Amino acid sequence: xxxFLIASLLALALDRLVPDRAGLDPFxxxxxxxxxxxxxxNTGAREQGWAALLxxxxxxxxxxxxxxxxxxxxxxxxRFIFDVVVLYFCLNLYRxxxxxxxxxxxxxxxxxxDANEHLRQLSGSSSRENxxxxxxxxxxxxxxxxxxxxxxxxxxxxxxxxxxAVTQRMCTVxxxxxxxxxxxxxxxxxxxxxxxxxxxxxxxxxxxxSFAIVGNFEEAINNWLRRSDAWSDNRDTLQAAGFGAMHLQxxxxxxxxxxxxxxxxxxxxxxxxALSWRVMFFWLIxxxxxxxxxxxxxxxxx
Numbered sequence: 001x002x003x004f005l006i007a008s009l010l011a012l013a014l015d016r017l018v019p020d021r022a023g024l025d026p027f028x029x030x031x032x033x034x035x036x037x038x039x040x041x042n043t044g045a046r047e048q049g050w051a052a053l054l055x056x057x058x059x060x061x062x063x064x065x066x067x068x069x070x071x072x073x074x075x076x077x078x079r080f081i082f083d084v085v086v087l088y089f090c091l092n093l094y095r096x097x098x099x100x101x102x103x104x105x106x107x108x109x110x111x112x113x114d115a116n117e118h119l120r121q122l123s124g125s126s127s128r129e130n131x132x133x134x135x136x137x138x139x140x141x142x143x144x145x146x147x148x149x150x151x152x153x154x155x156x157x158x159x160x161x162x163x164x165a166v167t168q169r170m171c172t173v174x175x176x177x178x179x180x181x182x183x184x185x186x187x188x189x190x191x192x193x194x195x196x197x198x199x200x201x202x203x204x205x206x207x208x209x210s211f212a213i214v215g216n217f218e219e220a221i222n223n224w225l226r227r228s229d230a231w232s233d234n235r236d237t238l239q240a241a242g243f244g245a246m247h248l249q250x251x252x253x254x255x256x257x258x259x260x261x262x263x264x265x266x267x268x269x270x271x272x273x274a275l276s277w278r279v280m281f282f283w284l285i286x287x288x289x290x291x292x293x294x295x296x297x298x299x300x301x302x
Contacts, residue, residue: 002291004158007080011087019094026089027173030060034177042188049178049188053195057170064163086162090169092149093280096122100142100273107134107266124176135265139272143211143242144235146276148172151283152203171196197234204234207279208241214278215245246271 034056041052064086072079103118115134119125123141149172156164175196178189212220223244228236243249248268 001287001294003080005287005291007084007087008154008157008287010084011091012093014084014088015091015094019098021089024089027169030170031173031177034174038178038188042184044184044187046187046190049191052178052188053174053191056174057167060170061163061167064166068162083157083162087153087157087165090149090153090157090162090165092145096142096145096149096276097273100138100269103138104266104269104273107131107138107269131266135268138269139242139246139248140235140239142269142272142276143207143238146279147204147207147234147238148200150280151207152200154283155203155206156199168199171199200234204237208237210279210282211238211241211245211275214282215242215275216247217245219247220244242272242275245275 037052037056041048041055068079068082071082099118099122103115103122106112106115106118112131112134115138119134119138119141122145123137125137149169152168152172153165156168158164160167171192174192175189178185179193179196180189208220208224212224220241221244224237224241227240246268
């Protein structure tokens with residue numbers, strides 16, 4: 001746990017200090033490669049989707065596993081540096097923070113066109129018509145991006161090291177590319193949708209629980225239980241708990257909303273970002289306490 005804590009802090013520090021990755025974007029190359037695989041394999045069959053998914057994931061995961069083993073034979077420090085660098089490329093907390101801040105500034109100053117563009121950069125979708133719709137979509141995007149680009153990579157890094165973090169991020173990219181709801185990807189995209197949902201199931205619910213702990217606990221839990229079940233889409237779980245934690249109306253239909261809750265507005269984008277940072281600090285404290293327990297256990301053994 002101590003090694004995980006130090007590696008995570010170093011990777012997050014690099015994400016803050018060198019957010020542009022010095023011009024390197026391995027996932028840009030990966031998107032091009034995944035696109036070429038899809039063009040060769042997509043015949044509209046689910047079996048082809050499974051074959052394409054395995055081809056897109058296994059070679060890279062295996063290469064990272066072998067590379068980490070070889071570096072470990074050279075020395076522990078070399079392997080540790082490799083772990084930190086790989087995790088650094090998988091995280092995107094600073095991008096989330098900067099884009100959400102710019103989006104919030106645009107909304108609060110009434111620049112809806114700029115806010116829509118920042119929303120598109122953050123979530124890949126925009127074209128909302130008014131402040132309430134943009135604010136609601138922005139809050140949802142912040143919660144989803146926090147989980148997929150920070151919490152989930154850290155979760156899988158904890159259990160499977162860099163292979164786990166990279167696999168999770170690759171699945172997120174593939175789900176965005178192949179998990180589209182149209183005729184071309186209707187069957188081909190189902191395997192990656194299923195795998196990505198499984199990989200995100202535990203991190204999404206840990207994040208949702210964190211929203212409740214650091215926010216409005218009662219509203220978060222009630223909204224979570226009312227709006228989603230155990231096997232609901234991870235995005236729905238995050239949004240239901242997050243909106244409840246912020247005492248916000250979540251339902252898209254006005255008649256379904258609790259009138260005692262607030263309607264999403266421009267200021268709530270900044271609040272959603274603040275809630276996300278509280279979640280990060282909450283888990284930092286948890287990991288610190290566990291690491292402290294490990295250290296005390298070592299000294300007690302002496």
